[in-house]
Amino acid sequence: MSLKKKPVVRKTPIKSKALKKKGSSGRSSDLSSGRSSSHSSKRSVWDKAPDFVEGCKFCRKIRENEIVYESEHIVVVMGRQHHKGHLVVATRKHVENMFDLPEKALDSFVNDTIKIIRALDKVLKPATTNLEYLDNWDFHVHWNIYPRFKSDPDYGNPPIIPPKGVKFKEKKMTKKEMAAFMKEIEKIKAMW
Ligand SMILES: [Zn+2]
Numbered sequence: 001m002s003l004k005k006k007p008v009v010r011k012t013p014i015k016s017k018a019l020k021k022k023g024s025s026g027r028s029s030d031l032s033s034g035r036s037s038s039h040s041s042k043r044s045v046w047d048k049a050p051d052f053v054e055g056c057k058f059c060r061k062i063r064e065n066e067i068v069y070e071s072e073h074i075v076v077v078m079g080r081q082h083h084k085g086h087l088v089v090a091t092r093k094h095v096e097n098m099f100d101l102p103e104k105a106l107d108s109f110v111n112d113t114i115k116i117i118r119a120l121d122k123v124l125k126p127a128t129t130n131l132e133y134l135d136n137w138d139f140h141v142h143w144n145i146y147p148r149f150k151s152d153p154d155y156g157n158p159p160i161i162p163p164k165g166v167k168f169k170e171k172k173m174t175k176k177e178m179a180a181f182m183k184e185i186e187k188i189k190a191m192w
Helices: 014-025 027-032 037-048 057-063 103-125 175-191
Strands: 074-078 089-091 128-132 141-150
Touching: 057 074, 057 089, 074 103, 089 103, 103 128, 103 141, 103 175
Parallel strands: none
Antiparallel strands: 074 089, 089 141, 128 141
């Protein structure tokens, strides 16, 4: 399958550099508080990243404030609702590749996602949750949270995503569930 590539601002092969660095320097020190030269080069991609790109649906949602939760580095927006509770965690800035995120943004991308999943879990009580990072459709770093229910027709498989433009039956959270979810988010925010 060949996919249309959007022009990328990245100029250096950061991805391979970063992977090399990880292998040589050891993971734990990097994750605690370590900063290295590779981090600063990653940060610069973030620093240079635009806040808005025309035609990007996540940039548009952020600009139009269609946000469920936000922090310094990430925003959470509603997904397409082909699965109940489908949420999308996206970076606040328009960066195209997860490997280009500076450490703080990556931490937030991962850790805040887990907190959102916990909040969803409390309210919807799914059997499990799927996290999906595709990077071949909307070129703005994001991943999808899918609470999975045994009653899903595609349970036990990756969530079936209706192609763009195809009509499907939405499975929206009820107002009550949404209110309970927002309440959980508030509780979790206090511990953030
Ligand atoms: Zn964008």
